[in-house]
Amino acid sequence: MRLAAIPFLLAPLLLPGLAQAASLAVCTEASPEGFDVVQYNSLTTTNASADVLMNRLVDFDTASGKLVPSLAQSWTVSPDGLTYDFKLRTGVKFHTTDYFTPSRELNADDVLFSFKRMLDPQNPWHKIAQSGFPHAQSMQLPALIKNIEAPDPQTVRFTLNRADSTFLATLSMGFASIYSAEYTAQLMKAGTPEKLNSQPIGTGPFVFRRFQKDAVVRYQAFDSYFAGKPKVETLIYAITPDANVRLQKIRQNECQIALSPKPLDIEAASKDSALKVEKTEAFMTAFVAINSQHPPFDKPQVRQAVNLAFDKANYLKAVFEGTAETANGPYPPNTWSYAKDLPGYAHDPAKARDLLNKAGLKDGFKTTIWTRPSGSLLNPNPSLSAQLLQADLKQVGIDAEIKVIEWGELIRRAKAGEHDLLFMGWAGDNGDPDNFLTPQFSCAAVQSGTNFARYCDQKLDKLITDGKSTSAQADRSKLYHQAQAQIQQQALWIPLAHPTAAALVRKDVSGYQVSPFGRQDFFQVTGK
Structure with a gap:
């Protein structure tokens, strides 16, 4: 990460709408490596891609400590622990952007593509990932998963080679996000598969708009999100490597949430009447x-x-x-x-x-x-x-x-x-x-x-x-x-x-909670 001079970082980050109630700016500490999350293992990249743009079959609820439905509304496991059947949620839509208009809703083909791409060396998308699939490989999914099939358009069946008590929890990780098979087919046909890393499509609460390295990532609320429309219209990641500058920005209301504060910044924020500190024990x-x-x-x-x-x-x-x-x-x-x-x-x-x-x-x-x-x-x-x-x-x-x-x-x-x-x-x-x-x-x-x-x-x-x-x-x-x-x-x-x-949050922001896993959820967050 290039350390920019403070005057540059304090300049307006193309945020003319920041004064509107529908905008939320988050000061983050680094640029994502890309947006094709399966290629990477850094939390920064997961936060910028999987956490806002995409969904998994299941999620891990930190409050209850249990796995909960997401794109899969229910699932069953065979008595021997080798077969998992997931019933997909109906009515889930993919993002519409100026580079992709979906013709159908989520179905089993999208789940099959998302996993077979990582697991099957013969899949045409397998060799395109320049960074490989670090999580799928380290979690040994190619050796664990014997077969993935779709008994019907809304059902996906995983058959394992051996019982694995961590399998369901693994499916809640960012790299297990579900991609659009239709969009990836469009990219492959056009001969531009590399655009998946710079022009992402998902089913998540926010739609990707623009990325300027070391400066900003812009997102827009997804009106057709299956769980309902997010409470803010525009989400902005203001990439600010210097923690001192992140503190300055949130004090000046250029950001409403500042991630990765230094210990002294946490102490300072706790004494600022306009700020609050959200924190939890980190896993x-x-x-x-x-x-x-x-x-x-x-x-x-x-x-x-x-x-x-x-x-x-x-x-x-x-x-x-x-x-x-x-x-x-x-x-x-x-x-x-x-x-x-x-x-x-x-x-x-x-x-x-x-x-x-x-x-x-x-x-x-x-x-x-x-x-x-x-x-x-x-x-x-x-x-x-x-x-x-x-x-x-x-x-x-x-x-x-x-x-x-x-x-x-x-x-x-x-x-x-x-x-x-x-x-x-x-x-x-x-x-x-x-x-x-x-x-x-x-x-x-x-x-x-x-x-x-x-x-x-x-x-x-x-x-x-x-x-x-x-x-x-x-x-x-x-x-x-x-x-x-x-x-x-x-x-x-x-x-x-x-x-x-911990994160620094302006007091007029509600609905934000710090995850012990470092994940980011802005779906229920209300800006100023």
């Missing part, structure tokens, strides 16, 4: 991924030494300023299989040096630290974070160069495994603990790129797979406790923090 973990495929990080002792070298208490105080809980592993404490008794890596530079000596690195080594330029919920101050890690590693003889890389490029290159040490974060999408394990630590996720530790171990892989194959929560917890113990012993991450998810 997220901030971490530094250690690339186990890059020597000398292929040695567990070196990864352990890096964990011991970093003063996390100092980091949490300086970067999160009391707004986050110390992480001791991949799971947030509000996860039902959280292993609370695992020993962590206390700050111990002497022990770190001893481990480096035993690994044959008495004189240390050189490495790189990758981070993003702009702050986010999971890394409020990327520059300071990287500098603190750099200084602590220097104390044990590790010379680390900081590389600041624009967000889209950072994600792309990290998925290719180019990094050494990478400041990153992960948000669970659906409340299931497997959503941290399969995408981040499975062998399949090394291939898809979401496993930023680049660690593939058959024992760990079996624990993850066995955890999904049983439905008993107590049995799954035992397996996940073993997985957490192995992840910590191998020191695949430097677990950093479990933050509080």
Whole structure:
């Protein structure tokens, strides 16, 4: 992400209608990588595409902690857990834009296309996704799903190769959004399939209008949305990388909601009579991924030494300023299989040096630290974070160069495994603990790129797979406790923090709630 000068960011963002009651402007921290959400795994892209433009078969209701109907009005599961029948909602319309006019409503063909595109290598759309399908691949859907068929135009049947207790929850994730088979056929016929990434079509509450990179995304309310018309006519994502500028903008009413505030901004907003702070415990973990495929990080002792070298208490105080809980592993404490008794890596530079000596690195080594330029919920101050890690590693003889890389490029290159040490974060999408394990630590996720530790171990892989194959929560917890113990012993991450998810909101805005998963829902939000 390019850091623009403050005068540019404070300039009007083409918002002449902002004073109207029907408009809502949201200050976001980064540009989406694109709008074909299945190609990407960043929350920024999910927020700009799946969350506002599209729908899934099911949704996860954070209030009840249960899966609820969306495009599927009901579903049944066979006793053996291998067959799922979804009855589609009738009367669901796709967006009409200047580049597409649908001739029919949603039916089973759209669901079949959306999944077969990701699962079938022979599908003409399969090879067009330049970034592949990271979530589908890391969640191992090609191996899990045996067949998808349509018994009738309003019914979709998934047949699995094995029972999987996470399958329904997986269908609520952003990458499982349903596309228009008619629109994609139009693009393919015209020889312009790449436009799916820049001219999206969905069934969601808002219609895509325009995107200007590093500046703005414009949406318009979908009058024919199956759940009713949104309460605001125009939705604007004002892309504002600098958190200080986001605070200024919401104070000046140039934005009505500001995402990813810094801890000090939350404190300031709580004292501002025009603002309020919405927050909740986040189902997220901030971490530094250690690339186990890059020597000398292929040695567990070196990864352990890096964990011991970093003063996390100092980091949490300086970067999160009391707004986050110390992480001791991949799971947030509000996860039902959280292993609370695992020993962590206390700050111990002497022990770190001893481990480096035993690994044959008495004189240390050189490495790189990758981070993003702009702050986010999971890394409020990327520059300071990287500098603190750099200084602590220097104390044990590790010379680390900081590389600041624009967000889209950072994600792309990290998925290719180019990094050494990478400041990153992960948000669970659906409340299931497997959503941290399969995408981040499975062998399949090394291939898809979401496993930023680049660690593939058959024992760990079996624990993850066995955890999904049983439905008993107590049995799954035992397996996940073993997985957490192995992840910590191998020191695949430097677990950093479990933050509080927060957003700054003007007091005349109603209906907005912060999601513990980092998802965005503006359907019921009323602007000023």
